[in-house]
Amino acid sequence: MLEGAVMEFWKWIIAIFLFMTFVSFALLCIxxxxxxxxxxxxxxxxERQGGLTETAVANLKExxxxxxxxxxxxxxxxxNKKVSYGDAVDYTVKGTFDIKIFPIVPDVHLNxxxxxVSQVR
Structure with missing residues (x-):
């Protein structure tokens, strides 16, 4: 009889842990x-600043x-360079995402x- 109660307790613990993991993953996806x-x-x-100029970088940081x-x-x-009209600017956005429910997991860093394309003449 006691084995059934212990088994039920561990089933609930595992189910809650899995639910929290799924919710944490969903928040990361959002x-x-x-x-x-x-x-x-x-x-x-x-487009508006003619490239990733100092003003554009400051606006993006803000x-x-x-x-x-x-x-x-x-x-x-x-x-921090201005480019001419129609020139393409390649960039990398570095994202740092924290895990919401399990803060013991390190942050996720993705690029x-x-x-x-610059639209300033």
Whole structure:
């Protein structure tokens, strides 16, 4: 009789742990979905500022801090340079994502590549 109670207890513990793991994974996926909107903002800044100029980088840093808690940073070989009309700017968005429910797991660091085209004449 006691074995059944112990078995039921461990089933509940395992079920709760699995549920929390799935919820944590879902929250991470939601955070990963934010990368597309941030890359859209990077492309917008490249189009409007003529590349990843100092102003564009400052705007992106402020945008990341305001809306994404500073999770994103932009790196590029053409950083702080103005490019001419129609030139492509390749960049890498570095994302740092924390695991919400299990904070003992280290942060996840991912890189996302993108390209924007300058629209400033």
């Amino acid at each position: 955070d990963l979905g934010n990368i597309n909107s941030f890359k859209q903002q990077v492309n917008y800044q490249i 945008y990341s801090n305001k809306y994404y808690h500073g999770n994103f940073a932009v790196e590029s070989e053409q950083l 996302f590549n993108g390209t924007g």
